[in-house]
Amino acid sequence: MLPLASETAPDTIVTPEPPPLDRRPRGTSAILDPRQLVEAFPEAVRKLHPRLMVRNPVMFVVEVGSLLTTLSAVLEPSWFAWLISGWLWLTVVFANLAEAVAEGRGKAQAESLRRARTGTTARRLRSWRIGLERYEEERVPAEHLQMQDFVVVEAGETIPGDGDVVEGIAAVDESAITGESAPVVREAGGDRCAVTGGTKVLSDRIVVRITSKPGRTFIDRMIALVEGAERKKTPNEIALNLLLASLTVVFILSVVTLQPFAIYAGAEQSTPVLVALLVALIPTTIGALLSAIGIAGMDRLVQRNVLAMSGRAVEAAGDVDTLLLDKTGTITFGNRQAVRFLPAPGVPEMQLAEGAQLSSLADETPEGRSVVVLAKRYGLRERAEGELGRLEFVPFSAQTRMSGVDLNQPGAWTVQVRKGAASAISVWVYERGGLVAGEVLEAADLIAANGGTPLLVAVHDRYGARVLGVVQLKDVVKDGIRERFAELRRMGIRTVMVTGDNPLTAKAIAEEAGVDDFLAEATPEDKLELIKREQAAGKMVAMTGDGTNDAPALAQADVGVAMNTGTSAAKEAGNMVDLDSNPTKLIEIVRIGKQLLITRGALTTFSIANDVAKYFAIIPAMFGHAYPGLRDLNIMALHSPTSAITSAVIFNALIIIGLIPLALRGVRYQPSSAADLLARNLRVFGLGGLVLPFVGIKLIDLLVVQFLV
């Protein structure tokens, strides 16, 4: 028997419904539960270690200040010194709490992923090649699998490692990683060949080539990601940290140089007062929340089944101008099926069916397999080995846009059979001295104009080169995509479909899906070039794709989102993976990216604005005695110098706790112009940051006086 792809009978497997476009995030809700704060407390205390604290310059300064104040309280005990040092320590702990709570959210998820990983035994094959019928198997623990090993997995078994399906087709339950219970189809050859270790085969049997190193599997990386183990500061975070650190240095210098003046004026200040002033003035609010904001952004993506491999990608997503999408498998379902044979004039339909079948004998793509299935309906039997002579297969490639076979029979002409894109096959026929009938090209154009993909089938034998006819491939645009592209437009993002398919098909699908622009007959290099051109024009480019031919483009894009259904190459190349394989997920990704940037900006504004009020609280308290004129600054009419300073420090600490929910949830984002957004945020967070502390400090002052006087 020939290794006919149809043996695995793809038509017995039902293609599952695609995941709904607007799935609610699973897992923990975004609202802060007080229990989370309590649970994270020990971790927050552990984070007081100076080695960890130095990474956050602002809070490190607060920690050193707390230490100095505590020392001074020990040397010269007073309730004031102890109170201040207590609240300063709390300030540092609150900051750590924000980070610990943000990190804690991924922990539960990591636990369930760990369970999916453990204890699988792999059925490794001693050797594998296309068409091999007899396999020698050995059982090894999944952790021992190396790259390029071949394993066989059958219904009911867990896939032992990440890889590409090289033989067969199966329904796979990926709920262990996606939380989605509907099975998905994974098959050899096409853009849906990647499988993930820890997921389960539900039907049939596949051979998988392992593509990950031991300990570096997708689940391993996912665990590291949700636990934040691989989190690095992004360039933006580093820049902001630098700015905050410089501000801090300026305030340290001004507070330190204040003392000589104070002594001169006869108002020497104690260590707790000086430290309190410093802490009140430096941007502690944003310093405390910065890291939590970044972690929460990544976590929000995980909740939506998107794994971002870097924080930088999340930030870039917030600034995306152009989105490139490939067509097949991204905008359409990608399960292109042969539905009709249209023979060329004078060619019997049976002959076309036979040519199509021959050209697809070793074509393991969904297209190729579906051609074999369709040919079967014409009563074409499978051929016995040797009947056709020696076969040389020409696999499909995105560059040649064709696939086929050469039949070498001893003592006879070599017969070449090809199928592929109309333009590619036409050239192939012309080069061999043949002609392509106008009717054939018209039929192809008609199929294309209706959004289908035409494949020409041609043969070259001793009678010359000629086209046998056209195979019509049908594909369906995913539901709801049009509305989603309209939404992207409102967000100011231009969508461009890039496809290897012909211009007519591309145009039809582009119109149906509602993209802004399209590029047809694009090779992998063209896709890459397009991205480079956009980037050279200063555009931030996102790309979603699934195929190996998308990999170079996914790597070049600022945000490269690989579909989880896609090939390992695509998943390796991108900096995000969408477990739901939903191209319009980019809307959520952009939203989360923007939210991250806005939240960071808003809280920075708030933090700096709210330090102004503390200045008004503390300066009159320090010098009201020496310079009675300064008492006019005491506009809050705070009770006494000590209560004023205490209230400012308490407010400074509490505002951190108060803003943790906002840092984790993110500031709401609504599509609008950048100028409107800025104006709104300045109003809310600038003005709010200015006014709120006056009210807050006054209230705390009233309370403090109740308790302490």
Ligand SMILES: Nc1ncnc2c1ncn2[C@@H]1O[C@H](COP(=O)(O)OP(=O)(O)OP(=O)(O)O)[C@@H](O)[C@H]1O
């Ligand atoms: N198995 C195949 N055998 C022969 N020709 C094929 C096969 N699959 C696709 N083609 C032809 O090659 C062209 C390019 O295919 P390719 O997979 O590169 O792009 P695509 O999947 O159509 O586009 P996209 O980049 O949007 O996924 C197709 O339009 C089709 O005409």
Ligand SMILES: [K+]
């Ligand atoms: K402050």
Ligand SMILES: [Mg+2]
């Ligand atoms: Mg593709």
